[in-house]
Amino acid sequence: MTATGSTSVFVRPRDVRAVGVPTAALALGVFAAVRVTGAAVLALAAWWAGRSPVRVLGHSWDSVWYLAIARHGYGRTQIWPVTGLVQSDYAFFPLYPALVRLAGGGEWGGLLVSWTAAAVAAVGVYRVGELVAGRRVALLLVALWAAVPHAVVLTLAYTEPLLVALAAWSLYALLRERWLLAASLALVAGLTRPTGIAVAAAVSVTALHALLVRRPRAPEVWAAGLLAPAGWLAYVVAVGVHRGDPAGYFTVQRQWGSRFDGGGYALSMTWRVLNGGPVALATAVTVVLLGTALLLAVLLLFDRPPLPLLVYTAVLLVIAVGGAGYFESKPRFLLPAFPLLLPLAAVMARARPRSAVVVTAGLAGLGYGYGVYLLVFAKMPL
Numbered sequence: 001m002t003a004t005g006s007t008s009v010f011v012r013p014r015d016v017r018a019v020g021v022p023t024a025a026l027a028l029g030v031f032a033a034v035r036v037t038g039a040a041v042l043a044l045a046a047w048w049a050g051r052s053p054v055r056v057l058g059h060s061w062d063s064v065w066y067l068a069i070a071r072h073g074y075g076r077t078q079i080w081p082v083t084g085l086v087q088s089d090y091a092f093f094p095l096y097p098a099l100v101r102l103a104g105g106g107e108w109g110g111l112l113v114s115w116t117a118a119a120v121a122a123v124g125v126y127r128v129g130e131l132v133a134g135r136r137v138a139l140l141l142v143a144l145w146a147a148v149p150h151a152v153v154l155t156l157a158y159t160e161p162l163l164v165a166l167a168a169w170s171l172y173a174l175l176r177e178r179w180l181l182a183a184s185l186a187l188v189a190g191l192t193r194p195t196g197i198a199v200a201a202a203v204s205v206t207a208l209h210a211l212l213v214r215r216p217r218a219p220e221v222w223a224a225g226l227l228a229p230a231g232w233l234a235y236v237v238a239v240g241v242h243r244g245d246p247a248g249y250f251t252v253q254r255q256w257g258s259r260f261d262g263g264g265y266a267l268s269m270t271w272r273v274l275n276g277g278p279v280a281l282a283t284a285v286t287v288v289l290l291g292t293a294l295l296l297a298v299l300l301l302f303d304r305p306p307l308p309l310l311v312y313t314a315v316l317l318v319i320a321v322g323g324a325g326y327f328e329s330k331p332r333f334l335l336p337a338f339p340l341l342l343p344l345a346a347v348m349a350r351a352r353p354r355s356a357v358v359v360t361a362g363l364a365g366l367g368y369g370y371g372v373y374l375l376v377f378a379k380m381p382l
Contacts, residue, residue: 024123027142031122034146034360038368039155045372058107061381063157065089069097070105086255090239090248095191096159110157118154118161122146124168125338131175132306133342140345140356145338147364149289150331152371153382163192164336167199167312174206174308183207183224190232194253195333198315202308203228209307258325265324266290282328282380285370289331290321299343309339332382 043053059067068076069089078087096113103109122142129138145151153160170185182203189199207225240248253259273279273287297317301310320333334340348356374380 024126027126027139028119028122030139030143031146032119034143034364035118035151035155038152038364038371041368042152042155042371042375045376049376051376054107054111056375057155058111058157060156060375062092062159063107063110065092066097066100066157066159067106067110069094070100070109083257085257088252088255090242090252091256091258093159093191093193093196093235095188096162096193099162100157107157114157114161115155117165121154121161121165121168124165124172127172128168128175128309128339129342129345131172132309133346134349136349137342137345140348140360141338141341143356143360144341144345144348144363147360147367148335148341149285149367149370150335150382151367152375153332153335156375156382158332158382159193160332160335163189163196163199164338166192166196167336168338170199171202171308171312174203175306179203179207179218179220179224180227183227186228187231190229191235194232195316195319195336197229197232198312198319198336200229200232201315202312205311206308256325258323260319260322261324263322265327266321266330269327280328280378280380282374282378286328286330289334293317293331293334293337293340294321296340296343300340303343303346305339305342309342313337313339326381328380329382 039057042056046053046056065076069092074089074094076089079085080087099113100109103112122145125145126138126142129141133141146154166185166189170182170189173179173182173185186196186199186203189196204225207221207228210221211225236249239252240246242248243251245251269279269283270287270290273284294317297313300313305313316334316337320330320337323330323333348359374382
């Protein structure tokens with residue numbers, strides 16, 4: 001709440017500074033406590049099931065592709081005659097495997113990059129939350145983000161921690177009107193994974209809004225708007241040049257079974273679940289999580305978030321809901337959309353501390369169990 005008693009989640013930056021600038025150490029500690037416990041639970045479950053914990057954490061599904069790129073570069077294609085899928089490693093953006101290679105390669109290199117990025121991301125999420133909603137909401141935002149079911153990805157050798165680290169700090173810089181820093185981080189985020197375009201969209205749309213409404217003369221606003229999508233566009237163009245097809249990257253995605261259908265596939269899967277058809281637990285959970293995300297998006301919109309958060313979250317939602325691909329991966333695609341949790345964090349901030357702890361602990365426990373189910377027993381891709 002603001003000092004004026006408004007029920008809106010969001011406060012002005014000066015309202016945050018009025019109560020002092022706290023350290024983010026507590027937020028990082030909360031994040032570490034939730035996720036280290038989750039990693040330990042997953043490792044113990046893997047060991048109990050006779051599997052290597054390091055392999056489960058560092059060599060599962062997409063991690064296999066990233067580690068192969070880190071070791072050998074691009075050029076691997078896997079063909080599945082039964083399904084007709086042609087899986088090329090050009091579907092994966094280059095920043096994460098490049099960092100893994102610098103970290104020594106292998107599972108431990110991948111985990112080192114992901115864990116480091118997750119810590120940086122947690123502090124960035126806290127700073128964004130603190131700037132727009134205050135300390136208490138920001139701390140709960142980090143706790144909730146660390147505890148949601150698919151937050152298990154934050155302890156795997158996946159790209160989501162790296163994307164969120166770059167996205168959160170880019171949004172923070174943008175909210176502080178540090179245009180070139182925000183655009184530079186957005187450029188790098190665009191080299192991380194396809195959804196990195198959401199960071200660029202936030203910077204470019206905010207810059208355009210500033211130019212149209214406030215008409216600033218500062219050239220960095222123009223530069224930021226043009227620079228932000230450069231990383232994402234560079235990789236898409238590079239794949240097109242390599243394949244001799246201007247739409248080469250999108251062809252690669254279609255051959256993987258990924259395409260944009262405006263949400264038709266998501267609706268058909270939701271209808272199947274609601275009709276009580278035979279579906280896997282992960283499919284039912286995905287429907288619930290997508291519905292929750294859409295509800296939180298409506299609540300966030302009514303709270304009138306700052307434009308960068310609105311654009312960033314909206315683009316991630318459109319990509320996740322509107323894409324037709326592996327349905328059970330959709331909640332993972334939404335993991336970077338941490339602003340969606342702001343309304344829930346604000347409600348919890350007004351509750352008793354014990355209630356907030358109980359809710360977070362309960363959510364974390366469900367997430368631990370779900371992560372173990374996906375990675376150890378069901379062995380389903382994320």
